[in-house]
Amino acid sequence: MAAFTIIVNGTTHRVDADPAMPLLWVLRDRLNLTGTKYGCGAGACGACTVLHGDRAIRSCTMTLAAAAGQSFTTIEGLSPRGTDPCQRAWIDEDVAQCGYCQPGMIMTAAALLRANASPTAADIDTAFAGHICRCGTYTRLRAAVHRAAEYSK
């Protein structure tokens, strides 16, 4: 056990835990931010995606020690009232089915749009290559990213 400081959604937290604890479990079990989902624990499905600065990362493969002192945004912190362009576009395109993988998808969409204001279909496929949705919402997901890009302009 050791004490670490991480900044999540603008709030600084002191976490006393195993340095090897993945950020995912820190968020879910210690900070009670359950919007970030466990899917595979191996960086293979994207359900646990959060923003590290402006980059989308898999919180299941980043240790608390590696995360120490740094700043992250989770789905709960993406916008104060759920009005981020990605969140609005997701609702307008009615993307979600079971919805479990969608917070991770939305975080990747947000990171993509911060880096690329007008992503092509190929850009979207590349950005989401590490994500899995077993409900098969991919068609609407693509449409939602295009729509979110429009909303961001």
Next chain:
Amino acid sequence: MSTRRQFLRDSAGALIVAWRWSSVPLSAFAPATDTALEPNAYLRVDGSGEVTLWVTRLEMGQGVRTLLPTILAEELGADWSKVRIEQASPGGRFKGIELHTSGSGSSSGAYRRLRTSAAAARDMLIAAAAKAWSVETASCRAERGWIVHEPSGRRRSFGSLAASASKQPVPEQPRLKDPASFTLLGKPMKRVDGPAIVTGRAIYGIDVRVPGMLFASIERAPTLGGALVRFDADAALRVPGVRHVVPVTRGILPGVAVVADDNWSALRGRAALTIEWASRPGPPFESEQYLAALPSACDRATFKVRHEGDAIAAKEAAASHYDASYLFPFQAHAPMEPMNCTADVRADRAEIWAPTQTDVRTIAQIVKVTGLPESAVTLHCVMMGGGFGRRLFADYAAEAVEISKAIVRPVQVTWTREDDMRCGYFQPATAERFTAGFDAAGALTALIHKTTASDLTIYDIHDGRNIWTAPPKPARGADDYEKDQSPWGAYDTPYEFPALRVDCADVTSAVPVGPWRAVEYPSTVFARESFLDEIAHRTGRDPIAFRLDLLPRDSRKVGPYTIDRARLARVLEQARERTGWSTPASARPGRRSGRGVAANVYHAGSYLAMVAEVSVADDLSDLRVHRLTTVVDCGIALNPLGVIGQTESGITWGLTAALLGKIDFKADAPVQKNFSDYHVMRIGQMPELDTVLLDSGASPGGFGEHPVPLVAPAIANALFAATGIRVRQLPLRLNQRPA
């Protein structure tokens, strides 16, 4: 002991749903107050005007939390923007109403039942208003939360009428709205949980938090039928945060649970366990050998499924015949949310939060493990991150209950992805064999289908047997399959053959099996639609024209089903037209392109045709699916946005089965461990999806599973059109040179 028949109906049968939805008389409900109108359990109109609609099915992504309230609001005449939607939990208000969700039965089963329930409330509001105004009820109607007297234009709100309406008699058979006047049903309705999902506020099973709860992870036997010999918990108990180490016996496999302050500590403790396991007796299961031998099981197909005419005599008399066998592998469910359950078991009560498709079976498990009466059990059915049939088993709830009972504290058990993939109730591997007889002119005279089926009950922990050592079940009767209308897709073949014989063989292995999305249709329809394509090509017929010739435009009774074959013909014709079927597939330099078709009827309620366009490189590498055109007639599309979403969802599921997914077993254990080696569809592999709803106006059919079975045969048939190579095993692999 549950029979196959009960189980199939219980776990995956749309057939039972109609019965379940109507099992409680409308007038049986006793409302809690007399200031609110609640003639039945499904809805309440408060004196304040608030309308509460209860969702009496379980949400796993299929959209019941949106659709069922829409049905109620439509018939009630409520203002959709103001309704409150509540999830029903078992018991109490919903005593006698099962929430169990499977077999794509929610919309088809709910439609009439919920409309009748809401119409009763609406007619009581109208009766109260008409009495107050001293007018005829026929001159009043409900509109967006108001009762309106048409001739005078007078209006009264639902809220102002709730108390007086509650004193009106409950009509047993209220008049239902003319669908032509619907203002909500048939319109695209967005998912009611959308805002909660996109903000991370939606609570799935894994997100449940209870004061004082601990987290557990279970190390289970590493092999099928493995047993726990002994374990040493010392090292695990020294891991910081670990509180308890307890053996677990109630799950699919025995195990040792490590209970800790958080998931990570539980996982670290689990890694520190020392456990000695024993293998089950006998040779370990190897799926490669099993699959190789499976087609020969078709020779033992002696259970009658469907016999029409004398197909054996017709085949003996045929001038020529042709046969082919097909193989479908074991498949995992792998929902994105792994199995999990939260349990708080005390001496005199138990409270459980389970992401489950089955309230019934989960409660039965809780009662069995706790020894408490059902009245002391509270089950909260929480949102599921996917179900697909896996959550029709209650093994994961039983484990959580067992652990909580042992430590007398609330505990959440979360499976790792590896646990979830390894300890599944897999889609059984099956073989199908088809034989066709032809006369001298090449016309089809007989079709014989020998199918295989695995009993989906024998590995069920529900009846408390050790699933690997229990004695075999009593032999089944010669016509039990026919009585069960099973296997799906074999029994209810929609086509008319001069003579048809469908027989089934039981197959069994050490692999626990269970219903998977679309249950038996994926394997039977892959084989049937591939075989029809084969014989169309062999007899020089166009595959769509050939199918249309097998479809008299009539209503065909098959057991309890009435299959409207004109509807199937219509979706095939639409698919032909929409895809430019008669013109060649797009030319792609260096590649071979082709189109293929498949058709199916899901439980006589949903009619589909699908055309795939694929290409492969000239060297037969790099199979790509470019486009899937799907024409769906599922009757009235109650929520077109939902139906199209579910259709795309089922297609994606089918694509995984067609191209990627399978579970192999070596030495009694699954080979695939996580999404890194159990491959599923990702965004970059998705073809263009062109989905067309053809509204026949018929009663709504199921639309949670319907497209799954068509994808593999449509692609296999397209692959044949492109290359001349027939692939008869899933996932589709081109490992032969062209003929």
